[in-house]
Amino acid sequence: MAWFKRSKENIETSGVKKDIPGGLWSKCDKCGEIIHHKQLVSNYYTCIKCNYHFRIGSDEYIPILIDKGTFRETDAKMKSGDPLKFVDSKKYTDRVNGAIKKTGLNDAVRTGFGKVDGISIVFACMDFKFIGGSMGTVVGEKIARAAERALKNKRPLIIISSSGGARMMEGALSLMQLAKTSARLAQLDEAGIPYISILTDPTTGGVTASYAMLGDVNIAEPGALIGFAGPRVIKQTIGKDLPEGFQRSEFLLEHGFIDVIVHRKEMKQTVATLLKHMTD
């Protein structure tokens, strides 16, 4: 015998379930501050308390840097093939299609024309959420084409990087994208056209070892991880703990590889000012 009986109506919740959409609140990875989405957007996706820069992609960065309504995307539909028929635990084609579905992007970079404070530029912005912002033939080709368009149209080039490096699943062809993009930048340089590289968290491996480090001016966001080898690999190799702040923007500034660290809030103003110095 049960000690008491449950009547069904008593356990039903009253009223309508409150609808709290996921992602309305974000937690700062660094200080744990809970920030409302609206506040996060108006604060350029940086923490209101500790200034931590959230990882953002092209969707968020385009309105931050480019004048409203001026962005005209190029090569938007370019998608990766599978030159090596690469299979690890997963087929590469499945990986790419999965990433396309999940992110709504076609690869790890978007390129186009636009204006910064009225100055016409060619623009590229990487998306870390697409297979770790890795550079395969599509990223390499789009960056190279962006540089070529900058050259042809005599417009400054701005690239925002965030990448784990070259994409393994396209093998040596990924590696060749380092040479390809650098070669196009060399042509841009010869023609006297400005190139500003903006490095965000994280920028490592093949992207750092090619276009990200080749700006006439290299700008970094505060606290971004920037390096060639990943910290884990270095730690493994040397068998020692890494110093505090190693491979962060401030470390690179100190060692002479970054011109200036700029808060995302002031990014557009800084870029515009630089462009005015570098163009007639």
Next chain:
Amino acid sequence: MAKTVLDFEKPVFDLEQKIQEMRKYEGNVDISGEINRLEKKVHQLRESVYSNLTRWQRVQLARHPERPYTLDYIERIMDDFVELHGDRKYGDDKAIVGGFAILDGKSVMVIGQQKGRDTKSNVYRNFGMMNPEGYRKALRMMKLAEKFKRPIITMLDTPGAFPGIEAEERGQAEAIARNLFEMSKLKVPVVVVIIGEGASGGALGIGVGDRILMMENAWYSVISPESCSSILWRSWDYKEQAAEALRLTAPDLVEQKIVDRIIKEPLGGAHRNPQEAAMILKDVLIEELKLLSKLKPEKLVERRINKFVQMNG
């Protein structure tokens, strides 16, 4: 005779050893018929083992401890080599060697990654893993070559750029990026040869040229099979599969239109007959430089940039 025997070569070596043993008694007893028979057999065995190498087996050959390195080739195919040192900024990276030398009566600049033969020399050479000053040293020598209108030959043989604290402090990424940038517009012919291991950006850092040649048993890719295994399979045990998936052999790279030409090696690998390997390389280099010498500097640069721009898979 080679001292290090790879697993898959063992049957060949066992038979070769047996023949050698028998030769010792040849004076006493007439066993020439038997020896001839075994010679034929070992020849067939070599053919079947070495003409069907898996990708991982080629990686092992590329890393063979007796495989000729940059200095071995320079010594065998060039004269009057004057080794140059230092980047004039920080130091002299021993993982890379280079200098002026005479090839077929003409002055060239030869630059290559250099491994050591034993523990001591490997420590000295940092296992062929360059630091930023190495890339800057190489670039300095390339700029010298450009100034004096000498063609450049680079030899790639590295397990990767060195992943260390100081390397990052001194700008490993910037040093490699700068080389790619500058090499693409050098106004003299650049011939690149992958002679052993071509691991990622560390190798490519001296690998932008007009002609990309690759020795038959060398490998070249974006990552080593071991690291690829550890990242994608989360275990070091899938290196064979990773080597297959990466398609990193010379024939693979010709198919991917990255490498222009494969340089044949003596059967069983360059270490089996370094002199023969060097002579084959020498003939190819002379031939390639002769063709490139006909092109005007502007044409060279234009062709070189187009070559890399077209690498799309």
